[in-house]
Amino acid sequence: MIERTLGDMGKIHVQCVINGDEKEFLCEARESLLEVLREGLGFTGTKEGCNDGNCGACSVTLDGVLVDSCLVLAVEVQGREITTVEGLAIADGLHPLQQKFLEHASLQCGICTPGFLVASKALLDQNPDPTEHQVRHWLAGNLCRCTGYDKIVRAVLDAAETVRS
Amino acid sequence: MLSSHGEIRSFGDEKYKVVGTRPIRHDGTDKVTGRAVYGGDTRLPGMLYGQVLRSPHAHARIRSIDSSKAEALDGVKSVVTAADLPPTASDEMVDLGEGPARVKFMRDNILATDKVLYRGHAVAGVAATSPHIADEALSLIEVDYEVLPPVVTVLEAMKEGAPLIHEDLTTMELGEDTDKNSNIASHMQHTLGDVEQAMAGAHLTAEFEVHTSSVHQGYIEPQNATAFWNQDGMLTIWTSTQGAFTAQRQLGAILGVPVARIKVVPQEIGGGFGGKIPVYLEPVASLLSRQTGHPVKLIMSRADVFEATGPTPGSYIRVTMGVDSSGKLVAAEAYIAFEAGGYPGSPVFAAAMCVFACYDIPNCLVDFYDVVVNKPRSFAYRAPGSTHVAFAVEKVMDELAAKLGVDALELRIQNAATEGMRRSDGIVYPRIGCKECLEVARDHDHFKTPLEGPNRGRGVAVGYWFNIGFKSSVTASVNNDGSVNLVEGSTDIGGTRTSIAMQFAETLGLAAEDINPSVGDTSAIGYTDVTGGSRVTYATGWAAYEAAQDVKAQMLKRVAMVWEVEDDEVEFDDGVFRHKTDASKSLNFKELAAKLDDTGGPVVGNGSVDPAAGVGGSFCVNIVDLEVDPETGKVDILRFTAIQDAGKAIHPSYVEGQMQGGSVQGIGWGLNEEYFFTDEGRMANSSFLDYRIPTTLDLPMIDTVIVEVPNPGHPFGVRGVGEASIAPPPAAIACAIKNAVGAQLCVLPMRPDRILAALDEAGDRVSVAAG
Numbered sequence: 001m002i003e004r005t006l007g008d009m010g011k012i013h014v015q016c017v018i019n020g021d022e023k024e025f026l027c028e029a030r031e032s033l034l035e036v037l038r039e040g041l042g043f044t045g046t047k048e049g050c051n052d053g054n055c056g057a058c059s060v061t062l063d064g065v066l067v068d069s070c071l072v073l074a075v076e077v078q079g080r081e082i083t084t085v086e087g088l089a090i091a092d093g094l095h096p097l098q099q100k101f102l103e104h105a106s107l108q109c110g111i112c113t114p115g116f117l118v119a120s121k122a123l124l125d126q127n128p129d130p131t132e133h134q135v136r137h138w139l140a141g142n143l144c145r146c147t148g149y150d151k152i153v154r155a156v157l158d159a160a161e162t163v164r165s
Numbered sequence: 166m167l168s169s170h171g172e173i174r175s176f177g178d179e180k181y182k183v184v185g186t187r188p189i190r191h192d193g194t195d196k197v198t199g200r201a202v203y204g205g206d207t208r209l210p211g212m213l214y215g216q217v218l219r220s221p222h223a224h225a226r227i228r229s230i231d232s233s234k235a236e237a238l239d240g241v242k243s244v245v246t247a248a249d250l251p252p253t254a255s256d257e258m259v260d261l262g263e264g265p266a267r268v269k270f271m272r273d274n275i276l277a278t279d280k281v282l283y284r285g286h287a288v289a290g291v292a293a294t295s296p297h298i299a300d301e302a303l304s305l306i307e308v309d310y311e312v313l314p315p316v317v318t319v320l321e322a323m324k325e326g327a328p329l330i331h332e333d334l335t336t337m338e339l340g341e342d343t344d345k346n347s348n349i350a351s352h353m354q355h356t357l358g359d360v361e362q363a364m365a366g367a368h369l370t371a372e373f374e375v376h377t378s379s380v381h382q383g384y385i386e387p388q389n390a391t392a393f394w395n396q397d398g399m400l401t402i403w404t405s406t407q408g409a410f411t412a413q414r415q416l417g418a419i420l421g422v423p424v425a426r427i428k429v430v431p432q433e434i435g436g437g438f439g440g441k442i443p444v445y446l447e448p449v450a451s452l453l454s455r456q457t458g459h460p461v462k463l464i465m466s467r468a469d470v471f472e473a474t475g476p477t478p479g480s481y482i483r484v485t486m487g488v489d490s491s492g493k494l495v496a497a498e499a500y501i502a503f504e505a506g507g508y509p510g511s512p513v514f515a516a517a518m519c520v521f522a523c524y525d526i527p528n529c530l531v532d533f534y535d536v537v538v539n540k541p542r543s544f545a546y547r548a549p550g551s552t553h554v555a556f557a558v559e560k561v562m563d564e565l566a567a568k569l570g571v572d573a574l575e576l577r578i579q580n581a582a583t584e585g586m587r588r589s590d591g592i593v594y595p596r597i598g599c600k601e602c603l604e605v606a607r608d609h610d611h612f613k614t615p616l617e618g619p620n621r622g623r624g625v626a627v628g629y630w631f632n633i634g635f636k637s638s639v640t641a642s643v644n645n646d647g648s649v650n651l652v653e654g655s656t657d658i659g660g661t662r663t664s665i666a667m668q669f670a671e672t673l674g675l676a677a678e679d680i681n682p683s684v685g686d687t688s689a690i691g692y693t694d695v696t697g698g699s700r701v702t703y704a705t706g707w708a709a710y711e712a713a714q715d716v717k718a719q720m721l722k723r724v725a726m727v728w729e730v731e732d733d734e735v736e737f738d739d740g741v742f743r744h745k746t747d748a749s750k751s752l753n754f755k756e757l758a759a760k761l762d763d764t765g766g767p768v769v770g771n772g773s774v775d776p777a778a779g780v781g782g783s784f785c786v787n788i789v790d791l792e793v794d795p796e797t798g799k800v801d802i803l804r805f806t807a808i809q810d811a812g813k814a815i816h817p818s819y820v821e822g823q824m825q826g827g828s829v830q831g832i833g834w835g836l837n838e839e840y841f842f843t844d845e846g847r848m849a850n851s852s853f854l855d856y857r858i859p860t861t862l863d864l865p866m867i868d869t870v871i872v873e874v875p876n877p878g879h880p881f882g883v884r885g886v887g888e889a890s891i892a893p894p895p896a897a898i899a900c901a902i903k904n905a906v907g908a909q910l911c912v913l914p915m916r917p918d919r920i921l922a923a924l925d926e927a928g929d930r931v932s933v934a935a936g
Contacts, residue, residue, distance in 0.1 A: 030297060044206035045199015047435070049385040050467040054853035057385055085199035098197040102189045105818035108659035108826065110196035111203060111386040111435025140862040143853060145383045145436050146659060147822055148829030149861045154170065 016077045018043065019087030025074070033072040034058045037084065040074075045085040045114050049143065056142030059115040059122075060084050066122040068141075085114035088121060096162040097121055097155070104155040108146035116142050120156045128164050132157060171821040171868070174605050176598070177813060177875035177882055183670045184881050187818045188677040190663040196433075204389040204405030204432040205464050212391070213242055215453050215463040216299035217446070218289040218306050219473060220281035223315035223539040223846025224328065227279060227288070227308060235291060235305040240298035243456040244306065245290045245449065247276035251421035255333070259418035261411050268418045270508040274542050275419055275448045281310070282330055282507030283541050284847045285472025290449035292461045315539040315846030319481050319504045322348040322538045330507065330537045350509035350535040355517055357589040358528030363496035367487025370496075371564035374483045375557045377913040378839035379476040379504065382546045383830070383858045386435020387470045392450035393460040400427045400451055405434040407441045407656055408695030409687050415444045420451055430686040431656040434696075438830070439545025440475050442695050471851035475544025476840060477552075478504040478511045484520070484557040492569050494526045494580045497589075501533040501554060506542040511535050515631075516550025518590050519892070520558060522629040523599055523784065524580045529589035539846045545697060547827060548630040548888035552834060552895060556913060559626040559896030563903065573900070574612070574625045578603045582784075592631075598810030598874030598884075599784040603627060605872055606786045611806045621792045621803070622905025628785050628892020632885040633698030634776030637705040638691030641669060641712040641770040643720070645762060647755030649675065651712070652685040654693025655705040659826075659887075660819040661696070667815050668706040668881060672713035673754060674740020691773050699783065699885025702815055703876075704774055710880045711772030720757055723764045727752070779878020785809040785889040787828065787897040793906045795924060798917030800836055800902065806868040812876035812884030824890045825867040831894025833859045839914050 011026035018041070027036050034051070037043040037060070049057035051070045058069040061083045088095045097120050100106070107113045116139065123130060123138045130138070135156045136149075144152060195201040232244040250272055257268040272278075277286050289306050293299035314328045321327055327348055336343045337351040364370060391403040400422060406412045409429040417424040434441060446463040453461040465473070480503050487496040499520045503511035517533040566573035581600035587593050606612055606625060616623050642650045653665050666680035693705065717737055724742040725732045728750055736745050742757060744750035752760075761768055790804040807824045814820040837857045841849040850856045875882030899910045908923035 028295075028297070035296075038206070039208070042208070043199070044202070044208070047203070047386070048205060048464070049387070049435075050853050052467060052852055052854070054467075055385055085197075089198055094194070094197065098194075101197050102193040105187070105190070105660070105816075105822055107193070107196055108819070108822055109384070109386070109434060109436045110192075110201060111384075111433075113196055114199045117197060136861040136864075140860040143385055143858060143860065145385055145438070145830070145858060146826045148825035148827075148859075148867045149864055150825045150867045151818075151822060153861060153866070 012075050014075060014078050016079065017081040019083055027074040029075055031074045032070050033074045033077055034069040036074040037069060043084050043086055047111050047114055049111065056119060057112050057115040059118040059142065061118060061122055066119055085117055088117055095121065097159040100155040100159040100162065104151045104158065106147065106151040106155040112142060112144040116144065116152055124160055124163050128160055130160060171817065172870045173814065173817060173873065174870055175873040176601060177873050179875065179882065181671055183667045183677055184813065184815050185817065187816060188663060190660045191666060191682050192657065192662055201433045203386060203435050204403060205386065207391040207403040207432060207462060209391065209393065209460040212460045212462055213292045213294060213457060214296040214299050215290055215292045215450060215461045216296060216303055217287045217449060217463065218303045219469065220277065220284055220286040220288055222281060222310055222312050223284045223317065224313040225281050225310040226313060227277060227281060228311055229309045230289060231307040232289060235302040238298065238302050238305060240294040241291060241302045243292045243453050245452040245456065246288065247278040249452050250276060250419065259414060261414055271415060272419050274508055275445065283539050285469060285541060286507065287449065287473065290453055292453035292457055317538050317540055317842050317846045319479060319502045319536045319538060322536050323502065330539060334537065348537045350505060350537055352532065352534050353514065353517065355529065355531040355589045357587065360496050360498055360528045360530040363528035364485065364487045364498065367495050368490040369565060369568050370485055370487040371561045371568060372483065372485040373557050373560045373564065373911065375911050377480045377553050377556065379479045379540060380834050380838045381471055381476045381856065382438040382440035384436025384438060384440060387465040387467060388441065388445050388474055389464040390446035390450040391460055391462040392447065392454040394451055394455040396458065398426055401430060402427065402447050402451065403430045403432050404447055405441060406431050407434065407437045407658065407697055409656060410654065410692050411442060411695050412444050412447060413687050416447055416451065419448045428686060428688050431684055434656050434658050437658055438547045439549060439697055442697055443475065443544055445474060467853060468851040471856060472848050473541055475542060477546035477549060478543040480504065480553045482553060482557045484561050486561045486565060488565055488569065492571055492576055492579055494524050496528040497521050497526045499531045501531065502536055503534065504538045504540060504543060505535050506540045507537060508542045509535055509537055511543050512545060512549030516554045518631055519551040519629050520554040521589050523582055523627045525582050525586045531589050547830060547891040551628055551630055551892040552831060555626060555628040555892040556896045556899065559893065560899055563900045574603065574607055577627060578607065595779060595781060596874065596877055597782060597784065598872050599627065601874050602784045602786045602808050602810050602872050605870055606788055606808050609788065609806060609870065611788045611804060611868065616790050618792065620795055620905050621790065622901040623788065623790050624897040624899065624901030624904060626787050626893035626896035626900060628889055629782060630699060630888040630892065631782040632703065632780045633700045634704050634780040635694035635698065635700055636775045637693045637708040638773040639665065639705060639708040639712040640690060641716050643716060643758050643761060643768040645758050647758040648679045648681060651680050651682040651709065652690050653682060653705050653709065654685055654690040655701040656696045657684055658696050659822065660816065661701045661705065664702040664815040664819060665706050665709045669709040669713045672710050673717060675754060699887035703780065703879060703883045703885045704776055706815065706883060707776065707880060708772040708774045711774060712770040715772060716768060716770035719768045719770065723761065724752055724757060726764050727760055776878065781812060781876035781878050781884045783810050783884045783886055783889040785893055787893040789897045789901050791898065791901045791905060793902055793920060795906060798920035800920065802832060802865055804865060806870065807890055808870040808872060809886060809890055810872045810874050810884060811886045812879065813873055813882035814871045815881065815883060817871055820871050820886050821869045823886045824869045827888065827890025828867050828894055829859050829864060831891045832898065834913060835895030835898040836914050837916065
């Protein structure tokens with residue numbers, strides 16, 4: 001149990017791995033992983049849409065498991081491995097999901113895109129041959145207000161084909 | 166090039182090389198890698214974080230505000246209230262490009278002065294060293310409220326004796342001030358022909374009365390603003406806005422600062438749909454920065470976005486239409502009352518323009534009312550007002566078709582608006598594509614495929630948006646490798662950097678990839694109006710065309726200089742400068758670009774436009790198949806086709822995207838989305854959990870047909886496509902539900918309990934369930 005009073009400047013030291021690199025930071029117990037990623041460490045590719053776990057814009061993986069980083073306290077990531085959208089691109093270019101999102105015009109404003117990409121990668125990591133319904137079911141926790149999802153679902157299905165081949 | 170799934174039906178014959186292709190958007194890589202910088206991503210040295218204290222009451226008088234305890238908290242740097250804003254004369258107006266606005270109302274919406282008019286109304290702002298400390302400080306600010314009775318629905322607010330939201334608001338009756346205190350800010354009217362006589366002589370009439378709830382634009386990125394008020398008096402704002410210049414003007418008016426002292430830097434914007442035209446946090450961040458000498462960043466919580474930023478109005482609408490025995494519409498009458506929210510200015514005027522826009526009706530009467538209620542000040546939401554009225558009108562059209570015993574789509578085609586028709590608001594149509602869209606629908610595989618199965622139904626509806634022109638600026642700088650840097654003033658909310666660059670490239674025979682488009686801040690580009698009104702690809706694209714013409718004219722002079730010939734001996738065709746008579750002399754754009762340094766230096770072209778006429782509206786038709794579960798009232802969309810006139814689709818994928826996105830917002834509006842209010846006037850569902858926008862799982866693929874009826878009022882025939890697609894879905898869904906199970910839905914959203922109640926009313930719930 002960590003108890004702090006108003007104005008307490010004491011911070012907690014956390015070590016973790018982000019996108020393959022060791023990182024350490026100091027945080028308050030009340031700070032979310034999302035806050036530390038964005039404001040503390042500068043990983044602003046992870047977006048805040050609702051800060052209450054309902055939009056998926058802040059999706060990251062934690063030890064390979066898809067989570068809303070706004071619902072994870074930063075102190076919880078001690079010793080764990082995080083992948084953000086900044087960690088998706090591979091050495092010789094974009095990840096197939098990123099490439100297919102571009103080719104299918106799957107983004108308009110783009111604010112939900114990092115979350116969709118991270119969530120879609122988590123899907124393809126465990127199921128490289130999803131049906132349309134499985135894609136729709138998996139991505140139902142990620143909200144997009146611009147696209148109506150059509151071009152997102154097509155891009156994920158198309159990227160799955162690339163990943164498989 | 167991008168993959169293509171949608172269809173295109175073209176009624177034009179122009180051939181283009183770049184226009185109509187599908188290049189990858191220029192800002193795409195930054196947006197799929199997380200590198201694009203949105204407003205909330207702004208980070209500056211020494212930056213403080215702000216929070217806003219908001220009213221817990223829907224209607225209350227502020228007796229006093231005591232912020233002394235908050236100011237004493239460690240880490241708190243400043244607290245501001247309306248007292249920190251300069252005073253404003255009650256009648257001062259500012260022109261924001263979309264018509265004049267009353268500064269007093271804008272200012273009071275930023276920070277409440279004497280009264281709070283809705284729950285979520287901003288009362289004070291705090292800057293602190295962390296957002297959490299700022300949050301703690303909010304709870305230490307003591308506001309003494311005298312709670313007043315709220316009124317949150319339009320019909321209640323219009324009643325005699327309703328609680329008055331503004332003691333000094335008097336009704337404008339057909340343009341004349343009545344001096345009568347009321348929540349009715351204005352009553353306006355459009356008339357055409359003699360509706361009374363025509364309606365009396367009609368063979369058949371049908372009437373429909375609807376209520377619609379407040380719905381939110383629902384962009385995923387919350388409002389944000391970062392301000393730095395420098396010691397030299399220059400104010401810089403980094404924000405996600407639909408219009409940097411419009412934000413600059415609002416800030417100037419609210420803060421009492423000349424716009425020359427304000428620079429607005431538009432960051433990438435995470436959706437807006439009309440909701441990010443007004444400023445909310447920017448003036449508060451500015452005051453906090455001036456008081457602290459530091460940059461200050463504010464970001465709204467999602468609850469604040471719902472409770473304090475413009476939803477689109479709830480409404481009450483009644484429509485009556487009459488036909489002669491041949492099915493020709495002869496008369497139409499509408500009564501439209503919109504909830505403006507806490508301050509006047511709902512989009513009811515736009516609703517009145519749209520209400521009968523799809524049909525050729527010689528006799529019309531439209532009465533419309535702008536009414537204040539204790540809800541957030543309503544703002545534009547995609548085709549503002551058009552969705553509301555389409556819901557009523559299209560249901561009447563289906564009723565008329567049923568009474569006549571004709572196909573509802575055929576009745577629409579028979580009465581479709583065409584070129585030369587005069588609308589009830591006086592507009593005479595140029596070439597439009599209403600009838601073409603309806604005919605494409607009739608001939609579409611979706612419409613021709615029989616829909617089978619119990620509790621299933623098909624609905625068809627059409628909607629309209631008039632589109633706006635307004636001012637846009639583009640600057641083009643030719644690089645010596647032949648590429649071009651294009652700076653444009655429209656914030657890019659959905660891929661318009663590319664649709665603008667493509668029009669520039671087409672004009673000069675270049676490739677889309679040769680252009681490097683970027684969005685300029687208010688100090689880097691000429692005045693440009695908001696990204697709204699479906700205007701960017703139309704007007705800013707036109708400005709790019711003009712900039713390309715300017716570049717072409719300057720380049721032509723350089724060719725003449727190189728060849729030592731007269732200017733008029735040189736011509737430009739398909740990317741190549743040629744001597745008119747000497748075939749041995751030719752230079753392509755890139756070859757010439759390499760010679761600019763030796764022929765007078767850089768070539769910079771400019772284009773600015775303000776198209777007043779010929780903007781050209783857009784029509785959208787939906788065909789929807791759905792299934793109603795008679796046990797639960799749940800509706801599943803089985804198949805959905807959107808058919809819309811784009812004039813000329815510059816980048817078809819992004820046109821399809823607009824159509825699909827608008828369709829799904831319309832589906833959400835039709836089935837799920839609404840503000841729930843408690844008796845105290847508090848929104849009870851201010852989260853994405855409880856205010857449920859459609860998810861992947863709620864939808865099928867959204868099929869599209871782009872219809873191209875070229876707009877004679879644009880160099881490439883463009884019509885803006887951003888908005889019309891949201892208008893028909895609720896109506897099409899309502900018609901489909903009626904056809905599926907006989908239930909008559911007249912309240913939006915058509916949620917399950919309402920469908921069950923309508924089934925009960927239809928008296929056949931049991932038999933439908935059994936069937």
